[in-house]
Amino acid sequence: MNQDILIIIYLISSALFIFGIKQLSSVKTARQGNLTSAIGMLIAIIATLFDQKIVNFELIIIGLIVGALIGAIFALKVEMTAMPQMVALFNGFGGGASLLVAVADYFKESPSEVYIAVSIFLSVLIGGVTFTGSLIAFGKLQGIVTEKAVVYKFQHPINLLLLIITIVAGIFLSMDQLTTSQILSGIGLDIFVGENLLILITILSLIIGVLIVIPIGGADMPVVISLLNSYSGLAAAMTGFVLGNAVLIITGSLVGASGIILTNIMCKSMNRSLLNVMLGGFGSTTASKSQAGAKEIVIKEVGSEELAMMLDGASNVIIVPGYGMAVAQAQHVVKELMDELEKRNVNVRFAIHPVAGRMPGHMNVLLAEAAVPYDKLYEMDQINDEFANCDVAIVIGANDVVNPAARNNPNSPIYGMPILNVDKAKTVVVIKRSLNPGYAGIENELFGYPNCLMYFGDAKQAISKLIQELKEL
Amino acid sequence: MTFHELILLFTVFVLSIFLGFELISKVPPILHTPLMSGSNAISGITIVGSLVSAGSSLDVNVNLFGYQTSVSSLLGFIAIIFATINVVGGYLVTDRMTRMFKKK
Numbered sequence: 076m077n078q079d080i081l082i083i084i085y086l087i088s089s090a091l092f093i094f095g096i097k098q099l100s101s102v103k104t105a106r107q108g109n110l111t112s113a114i115g116m117l118i119a120i121i122a123t124l125f126d127q128k129i130v131n132f133e134l135i136i137i138g139l140i141v142g143a144l145i146g147a148i149f150a151l152k153v154e155m156t157a158m159p160q161m162v163a164l165f166n167g168f169g170g171g172a173s174l175l176v177a178v179a180d181y182f183k184e185s186p187s188e189v190y191i192a193v194s195i196f197l198s199v200l201i202g203g204v205t206f207t208g209s210l211i212a213f214g215k216l217q218g219i220v221t222e223k224a225v226v227y228k229f230q231h232p233i234n235l236l237l238l239i240i241t242i243v244a245g246i247f248l249s250m251d252q253l254t255t256s257q258i259l260s261g262i263g264l265d266i267f268v269g270e271n272l273l274i275l276i277t278i279l280s281l282i283i284g285v286l287i288v289i290p291i292g293g294a295d296m297p298v299v300i301s302l303l304n305s306y307s308g309l310a311a312a313m314t315g316f317v318l319g320n321a322v323l324i325i326t327g328s329l330v331g332a333s334g335i336i337l338t339n340i341m342c343k344s345m346n347r348s349l350l351n352v353m354l355g356g357f358g359s360t361t362a363s364k365s366q367a368g369a370k371e372i373v374i375k376e377v378g379s380e381e382l383a384m385m386l387d388g389a390s391n392v393i394i395v396p397g398y399g400m401a402v403a404q405a406q407h408v409v410k411e412l413m414d415e416l417e418k419r420n421v422n423v424r425f426a427i428h429p430v431a432g433r434m435p436g437h438m439n440v441l442l443a444e445a446a447v448p449y450d451k452l453y454e455m456d457q458i459n460d461e462f463a464n465c466d467v468a469i470v471i472g473a474n475d476v477v478n479p480a481a482r483n484n485p486n487s488p489i490y491g492m493p494i495l496n497v498d499k500a501k502t503v504v505v506i507k508r509s510l511n512p513g514y515a516g517i518e519n520e521l522f523g524y525p526n527c528l529m530y531f532g533d534a535k536q537a538i539s540k541l542i543q544e545l546k547e548l
Numbered sequence: 549m550t551f552h553e554l555i556l557l558f559t560v561f562v563l564s565i566f567l568g569f570e571l572i573s574k575v576p577p578i579l580h581t582p583l584m585s586g587s588n589a590i591s592g593i594t595i596v597g598s599l600v601s602a603g604s605s606l607d608v609n610v611n612l613f614g615y616q617t618s619v620s621s622l623l624g625f626i627a628i629i630f631a632t633i634n635v636v637g638g639y640l641v642t643d644r645m646t647r648m649f650k651k652k
Contacts, residue, residue, distance in 0.1 A: 085596075092590050093571065099586055099646075100575040106646035109586050113639045116593065123596045129603035134617065134625040138602060142632025149633070150640035161641060162585050165592075169634040172594040175627035179601035179620040190554050304584055307591045312564075316557060318597050319549040324557055325564045330591040332568025337580060429577060436580030440645050448652035454577050 084122040085322035091115030092326050096333075102449055119322060155444040156401045159434035160216035163209045163300055166307050170205025173198050173310035174277065177317050181273050189249050194316035196245035196276060202310035203280025204287070209303050211288040212296060216433055222293035226356045234286050241279040248272050290355025294398070294475070294514035296433045298341045298352045305334020337435050344429035344455075346481075346492040357488075357515070372523035374510070377530050379537070382504060383544035387419055389466035393458065395426045395495055396438045399472015399507065403534035409471065410445035412538050415545045425451055426458045426468075426495050428476040459496050468500035472534050474513030477503075480520050489515050503527045506537050582645045589638025598627035 092115045098108025129135070146165075153161045177198030186192040214220030244267070247255045256268045267275055291299050308330025315323025342349050351357070377385075386392065394413070400406060413423045425447065431438045439452055453461075462468060470477050473495075480487040481494045497503045498521055505522060507529065512518055521527055530537060549557075575583045601624025608616045617625075 092593075093567065096571050096583075096587065096590075099579060099583055100571070102576075102579060102649045102651075105579055105582055105649065106643060109582070109589075109639060109642045109646055112586065112590055116590070116595075116635055116639070119593065119596055120599070123599045126600060126604075128600055130606065131603045131621065134602045134621055135599055135628060138598075138625050138628030139632055142629040143636045145629070146633040146635065146637030147640055150637040150644065153641065155645075158581060158585070158641070158645070161637075162581075162588055165585070165634050165637050165641075166588050168630040168637075169588065169591045169594065172592065172598055172627040172631035172634065175623045175630065176594055176597040176601050179598075179623035179627065182618075182623065183601070183605055183607075183620040188549065188551075190551070191549065301584070304588055304591075307588065311591050311594045312561060314594050314597050316554070316561075318600070319553060319557065320597065321557060321560050323593055323597060324561050326590050326593040328561050328564035329568040329571070330587045332565050333572040333583065333587045336569065336572050337584065340577075340580075427577070434581060435584060436577060436582070439578045440581045440648070443645070443648040443650070446648075446650065449578055449649050450651055452578055 081122055081126060082321070085119060085320070088115040088119040089322050089325045091118070092329065096329065154404075155441055156404055157217070158440060159296060159300060159432070159437060160213045162434060163212040163216060163303065166300070166303050167206050167209025167213065169307040170202045170209060170303070170310050172202075173307070173314045174202030174206060174280070176314050177202065178273060178277060180317050182270065185252070185269070191317060192249040193245070194313055195273070196248050198310055198313040198317055199273065199277055200241060200245065200280045201306050201313060203277055204284040205303055205306040205310055207281045207284030208288045208299075208306070211285055212299050212303060215288075215293060216296060220289070224292040224356045225289040230290060231354065234283065237279060237283055237286070241276055241283065244272055244276050244279065248276065287353065291352065292355070292357055292514060293433065294430070295352050295357060297430050297435050297437075298338055298345075298349070300434045301334050301337035301341055302349075303334075305331050305338060308332075308334060341430055341435060344493060346489075372518060372520065374522050374529050375527070377504065377528035379530070379540045379544045382528070382530055383541055383548060385502065386416060386421065386467060387545065387548050389421055391465045392416060392421050392423050393426050393462060393465045393468045393497075393500065394423065395428070395468060395470045395473050395477060395497055396442070397428075397431045397471065397473025397476060398433060399534055401432055401437065401441055401472070403472065405471065405534035405538055406441040406445040408535055408538040408542065409442070410447050411542055413447060413451075415542055423451065424453055424458065424461070426453055426455065428455055428473070428495055431473055431476055455493060455495060462496045462499040465500045466502065468497040468503045470497055470503065470505045471538070472506065474507075474519055475515045478513070478517070478519045478521055479524075480517065484520070487517060489517065497521070498524055498526070501526060504530050506530045506532065506534055508533055578649075582642050585638055585645065586642040589635055589642060592631045592634035592638060595628065595631035595635055598624050598631050600624070602628050
């Protein structure tokens with residue numbers, strides 16, 4: 076196919092991607108939007124297969140079939156609760172592909188211009204960090220790698236040093252080979268010339284990806300996944316510069332921007348800077364401090380029967396889900412509880428904190444899976460004033476996002492974080508497995524409040540029992 | 549690619565980032581997960597590059613179990629698998645999610 080026609084087809088694909096994302100911004104058209112963008116992708120792939128440069132189809136056909144089978148199996152088998160790790164994994168493969176394409180381009184022919192070499196370097200660096208960083212995020216969310224923040228001595232200086240070495244190697248890669256080999260042989264490093272230098276950069280990028288994600292704890296994953304999502308887009312855009320292909324640049328930068336926006340929203344919702352999140356170690360150092368000074372919290376427990384009677388008499392109930400609901404796979408019984416209450420003319424609404432769960436929008440997807448209508452799901456700002464008019468607020472597996480210390484206690488590590496004001500409700504019921512502190516490693520003063528009742532148990536079993544009691548009333 | 553083309557591509561890059569910010573800041577929080585998995589699938593556009601890498605090289609410098617090919621084709625081949633997983637998996641999973649959202 077003529078290159079000019081190919082470019083025009085790519086432009087059509089880009090337009091479909093943009094239109095698709097626009098449709099994704101409304102619940103009614105979201106599914107159509109995804110289809111629109113998938114059609115854009117299909118057109119781009121088919122058109123590329125007619126590119127005159129392609130002379131050998133064996134590897135292409137095998138690659139497409141193998142990739143499509145693996146992707147489809149993953150996508151159709153995955154539980155909705157496991158969506159964060161699935162997105163992380165797919166993201167990693169995208170980054171890995173950008174890395175490989177850039178390296179393949181270098182091996183095909185040495186870059187003719189400085190800016191192509193720079194683009195290859197950036198593709199490899201960002202793609203490599205995305206690949207291993209996403210795999211570690213996947214491992215953490217799947218429970219293969221510890222969810223806790225892994226911290227050790229000289230962590231940040233080591234990471235910084237590796238990054239500097241990588242950038243220096245990138246500068247050498249961009250200079251002409253003669254100068255590079257002269258300088259490098261002067262310091263006895265002349266094996267790192269040309270392809271070997273690129274291999275070194277690749278290995279360093281992959282190591283950096285691992286090292287920057289391991290110090291970040293589980294509950295900060297919404298930020299990490301958003302950021303890696305942004306990186307995968309930027310890696311694709313850089314690969315676009317390597318190949319001189321505008322469709323990669325347009326699409327990559329759209330995704331890059333999307334990831335940055337989400338990262339920013341997540342950070343704001345925790346009142347922390349991106350740097351603070353990325354430096355990691357949050358929650359691992361504060362645990363001992365808070366225990367020493369804090370006064371003993373006296374809690375009140377409630378049984379399922381008493382709670383059922385209380386809910387039976389309520390007219391306004393707000394449910395606050397958190398990661399605990401996902402862990403216990405409790406979304407379906409939560410929907411059942413909602414139905415049971417609505418039969419009794421109780422107004423049930425859901426309050427969703429932006430960082431509840433392990434990725435942006437995690438709770439919304441789980442509740443949608445359980446067939447909770449989306450007009451019952453409220454954002455924090457929409458519903459925060461409603462708690463004062465609510466009879467019972469039920470907190471299911473959420474902790475830090477409802478801790479009033481974020482408003483009251485300037486010494487708390489979460490001070491200043493916007494929270495759901497469940498403490499303003501007439502009664503707050505917290506469904507929780509034990510009194511263990513949340514991710515931030517601090518006691519939740521809410522549990523000691525006079526209007527707070529603790530209902531201990533695994534979220535799924537505890538709510539099933541509550542539904543039984545409600546039915547027997 | 550000439551320097552002139554580079555400048556043009558850079559222009560496209562900068563404008564697309566602005567377009568991205570405009571488009572995505574309108575997405576409501578309820579759709580953040582589908583947005584993320586959907587945009588994730590879109591970033592698999594690298595597949596276009598991987599197809600060219602895997603299919604365009606005429607060199608023969610690798611022998612893999614009797615199959616004659618080149619380093620760049622082989623890397624392109626792995627890139628195709630990776631990118632296809634990203635594209636197919638991303639779109640399917642987004643479809644699964646978006647069809648769950650229902651109004652009462």
